[in-house]
Amino acid sequence: MFVAPNWHMKGFLLLMLALMLPLNAYAMDAPDSVTIDVIAQYYEPAEFDHAMHTEVAEDCSTCHHHATGTGTTDPYCLRCHSDYEELDEVSCQGCHSEDTFSAEAINRQSQQDLFHSDMIGLKGAYHQSCLGCHQEMDGPVGCEDCHAKNDEGEKLFYSGDYAPEPTENAGSGH
Amino acid sequence: MSKVSRRKFLAGSLAGGAAVMVAPAQKALAAGNFSGFPDGMGVLVDMTRCVGCRSCEAACNKEQNLPAPEQSFDDYSVFDQTFHHGTQKRRPTEGAYTVVNRYETEGSDKPTYRKIQCMHCNEPSCLTSCFVKAYTKTNEGAVIYDEHVCVGCRTCMVACPHHIPAYSYSRVIDPVVKKCIFCYETRVSKGKPPACVDICPAQVMTFGKRKDLLRIAHARIKRNPEKYQDEVFGEHTVGGSAWMYLSGAPFEELGFDTDLPTEPVISNVKGFLGMVPMVLAIWPALFTGMHLLATKNKDHGHEDSHAEEGEE
Numbered sequence: 001m002f003v004a005p006n007w008h009m010k011g012f013l014l015l016m017l018a019l020m021l022p023l024n025a026y027a028m029d030a031p032d033s034v035t036i037d038v039i040a041q042y043y044e045p046a047e048f049d050h051a052m053h054t055e056v057a058e059d060c061s062t063c064h065h066h067a068t069g070t071g072t073t074d075p076y077c078l079r080c081h082s083d084y085e086e087l088d089e090v091s092c093q094g095c096h097s098e099d100t101f102s103a104e105a106i107n108r109q110s111q112q113d114l115f116h117s118d119m120i121g122l123k124g125a126y127h128q129s130c131l132g133c134h135q136e137m138d139g140p141v142g143c144e145d146c147h148a149k150n151d152e153g154e155k156l157f158y159s160g161d162y163a164p165e166p167t168e169n170a171g172s173g174h
Numbered sequence: 175m176s177k178v179s180r181r182k183f184l185a186g187s188l189a190g191g192a193a194v195m196v197a198p199a200q201k202a203l204a205a206g207n208f209s210g211f212p213d214g215m216g217v218l219v220d221m222t223r224c225v226g227c228r229s230c231e232a233a234c235n236k237e238q239n240l241p242a243p244e245q246s247f248d249d250y251s252v253f254d255q256t257f258h259h260g261t262q263k264r265r266p267t268e269g270a271y272t273v274v275n276r277y278e279t280e281g282s283d284k285p286t287y288r289k290i291q292c293m294h295c296n297e298p299s300c301l302t303s304c305f306v307k308a309y310t311k312t313n314e315g316a317v318i319y320d321e322h323v324c325v326g327c328r329t330c331m332v333a334c335p336h337h338i339p340a341y342s343y344s345r346v347i348d349p350v351v352k353k354c355i356f357c358y359e360t361r362v363s364k365g366k367p368p369a370c371v372d373i374c375p376a377q378v379m380t381f382g383k384r385k386d387l388l389r390i391a392h393a394r395i396k397r398n399p400e401k402y403q404d405e406v407f408g409e410h411t412v413g414g415s416a417w418m419y420l421s422g423a424p425f426e427e428l429g430f431d432t433d434l435p436t437e438p439v440i441s442n443v444k445g446f447l448g449m450v451p452m453v454l455a456i457w458p459a460l461f462t463g464m465h466l467l468a469t470k471n472k473d474h475g476h477e478d479s480h481a482e483e484g485e486e
Contacts, residue, residue, distance in 0.1 A: 039375065076397065101367040101371070101382070106382050106386075109382045109390065110383060112389070117390070118393060120377050121377055124375070124376055127375045128223065128376060128377070131225060131376065135284075156232045156236055157232050157247040158242055158247055159247070159248045159249075
């Protein structure tokens with residue numbers, strides 16, 4: 001007796017979801033937030049607010065090139081990617097390698113018949129893509145605006161607890 | 175009569191000897207330059223990507239176990255430092271094998287940052303100038319040096335067209351030359367990129383085979399001709415180098431010496447230096463031989479004349 005209303009409720013919710021799906025197919029798959037930790041050796045992981053950026057960006061392809069969204073409008077890219085197709089792999093690391101200069105990556109540079117032989121690595125792709133836009137749209141541009149240094153990072157940069165004693169002759173030449 | 179003809183013979187042979195000497199010297203000059211090992215590695219520095227974070231300086235300091243800096247590596251006031259009454263920006267030192275400088279260029283609201291380190295020339299003038307042979311150009315393209323062989327004469331510092339080698343003036347005993355070694359021992363000899371390239375967040379630097387990097391560099395210029403200067407600094411400069419630069423602003427506005435010749439520095443003296451071993455090896459033998467021949471003839475002349483006198 002108490003079961004029936006529950007079933008009705010679930011059926012209703014499922015129907016609602018089914019109606020919403022076609023409208024929001026990409027947004028449903030896309031994560032709201034992405035933890036980026038490719039330089040976790042020296043920095044705290046960066047929390048990338050993907051949901052917020054989907055609202056700011058004109059289209060998914062602003063960042064995802066021809067992998068998702070409306071596809072590319074760059075005439076240079078269109079020479080090959082005019083037949084727009086949603087790719088199976090849309091995440092950054094799907095194409096941009098974390099091990100930027102692995103033996104495999106260096107070998108790829110030598111393959112003259114390969115068009116994308118000059119493929120930027122994952123860390124470079126993030127910073128090129130993020131910084132370019134942040135500079136234009138007045139987003140944060142300082143290193144630690146996105147990811148604070150951890151202890152190893154402060155040691156490496158001689159900053160924070162590891163900052164050198166100030167000297168009087170710094171910068172005065174010799 | 176016989177004396178005059180002997181003098182003529184000697185004069186003629188001298189002239190001939192000189193002609194023989196000059197010919198191979200010219201051949202040595204035309205022998206061509208060393209354009210690097212075929213699979214030598216290199217780094218392409220794309221200055222349009224650099225934001226001046228100084229991570230490369232920090233990574234170099236750690237990798238090479240260099241002394242603690244005077245200021246933190248995230249202290250950007252170093253970009254305002256100038257030396258020699260404002261004519262000189264920062265340069266590599268015994269404690270920092272690479273430094274980044276900031277340049278304000280005309281027609282651009284954004285500054286350009288230029289990382290300086292050893293260019294690892296194909297035909298390094300530091301190597302050719304070193305009289306104790308402390309320098310080596312490795313198959314991987316690195317120009318390294320043996321501290322234990324270095325006598326601290328500083329000739330390489332004068333010879334380097336890029337003003338890179340620094341000197342350990344702080345060492346009281348046995349000061350030596352100090353410079354970037356392309357992280358040879360710890361990284362490049364194992365196929366890994368140098369520490370500065372590895373840490374760079376914006377991938378300003380691309381590590382790869384020099385010949386591939388050249389193709390990549392020209393492809394970037396071709397794709398974005400309005401973004402880049404139509405030149406790869408280091409492709410031809412003083413015989414070419416393993417490290418090469420792409421720039422958005424004119425190179426001369428960023429402290430690059432664009433007046434450097436395309437010929438390696440050693441080409442200026444190759445002809446002369448090619449003659450030295452020949453002078454040392456051939457001249458003693460040649461003149462000893464002439465002397466022996468001359469004196470032998472003289473003795474014969476005396477005997478002949480005696481015989482002639484006797485006959486008469």
